[in-house]
Amino acid sequence: MSxxxxxxxxxxxxxxxxxxxxxxxxxxxxxxxxxLAPAFKALGDPVRLQLMSMxxxxxxxxxxxxxxxxxxxxxxxxxxxxxxxLREAGLVDADRRGTWVYYRARPAVLRQxxxxxxxxxxx
Amino acid sequence: MSxxxxxxxxxxxxxxxxxxxxxxxxxxxxxxxxxLAPAFKALGDPVRLQLMSMxxxxxxxxxxxxxxxxxxxxxxxxxxxxxxxLREAGLVDADRRGTWVYYRARPAVLRQxxxxxxxxxxx
DNA sequence: CGTCTGTCTTGACGTTTGTCTAATCAACGG
DNA sequence: CCGTTGATTAGACAAACGTCAAGACAGACG
Numbered sequence: 478m479s480x481x482x483x484x485x486x487x488x489x490x491x492x493x494x495x496x497x498x499x500x501x502x503x504x505x506x507x508x509x510x511x512x513l514a515p516a517f518k519a520l521g522d523p524v525r526l527q528l529m530s531m532x533x534x535x536x537x538x539x540x541x542x543x544x545x546x547x548x549x550x551x552x553x554x555x556x557x558x559x560x561x562x563l564r565e566a567g568l569v570d571a572d573r574r575g576t577w578v579y580y581r582a583r584p585a586v587l588r589q590x591x592x593x594x595x596x597x598x599x600x
Numbered sequence: 601m602s603x604x605x606x607x608x609x610x611x612x613x614x615x616x617x618x619x620x621x622x623x624x625x626x627x628x629x630x631x632x633x634x635x636l637a638p639a640f641k642a643l644g645d646p647v648r649l650q651l652m653s654m655x656x657x658x659x660x661x662x663x664x665x666x667x668x669x670x671x672x673x674x675x676x677x678x679x680x681x682x683x684x685x686l687r688e689a690g691l692v693d694a695d696r697r698g699t700w701v702y703y704r705a706r707p708a709v710l711r712q713x714x715x716x717x718x719x720x721x722x723x
Numbered sequence: 724c725g726t727c728t729g730t731c732t733t734g735a736c737g738t739t740t741g742t743c744t745a746a747t748c749a750a751c752g753g
Numbered sequence: 754c755c756g757t758t759g760a761t762t763a764g765a766c767a768a769a770c771g772t773c774a775a776g777a778c779a780g781a782c783g
């Protein structure tokens with residue numbers, strides 16, 4: 478399963494500090510970029526972006542895979558694969574309750590990514 | 601060169617409306633996801649994320665390719681390729697002035713992506 | 724226990740991506 | 754007009770990605 482990446486994860490970084498001056502304010506160090514890029518990469522697929530949106534906006538804060546899969550014209554395994562990618566990027570959490578598996582967004586991580594892209598108001 | 605995508609671009613979308621309720625508030629339609637995902641994808645590589653940061657935080661709002669290339673242990677063409685990706689994603693603009701080419705960030709687009717990831721304060 | 728349903732894993736496939744070298748284009752200076 | 758320097762394009766190749774069909778695993782229910 479290897480949900481234990483060898484290096485640093487977004488979660489670690491998040492735990493360590495408020496993290497991350499906006500990229501428009503200060504150049505990102507290579508290590509930081511290496512940690513953050515995978516999160517953006519995970520959002521860089523239309524299906525995953527929609528999945529992320531469905532999960533993040535889910536009523537009650539979570540949503541069943543059984544509600545996600547039929548929203549796409551893709552096979553179950555493919556959706557499962559994309560969900561795994563989001564999980565490994567640290568963007569969502571999953572847990573099984575009985576027959577069904579529910580996914581939940583991780584707001585702190587989303588906020589962190591948003592903060593990174595912040596740009597000062599004036600231009 | 602096909603800098604004229606067949607469908608909708610991030611720029612178009614940006615021009616059309618303030619655009620985009622945060623993904624945590626409302627499910628993204630497939631068309632919107634298709635337009636936005638490439639921007640995240642472009643940020644999903646450590647080198648490009650660093651490039652983006654260097655460009656966005658550049659003094660005077662722009663930076664020369666000649667200052668970008670030596671910051672990485674990669675060939676010139678490779679950096680050029682990544683810059684093209686950022687350009688085609690609508691994240692940066694470039695223009696040549698004499699011998700050198702300068703890159704500039706597009707703050708409106710960055711802000712838009714940040715807004716998309718916004719999450720309400722409380723949890 | 725056996726079987727059904729929901730989810731995930733595996734293995735395979737064609738495509739896309741990141742990188743390089745070599746070649747080309749653009750501007751400046753003899 | 755030629756040679757030099759900065760930047761991009763073209764072509765090649767290995768690695769990673771998105772997708773699917775088939776199989777495995779987990780719970781529920783007779």
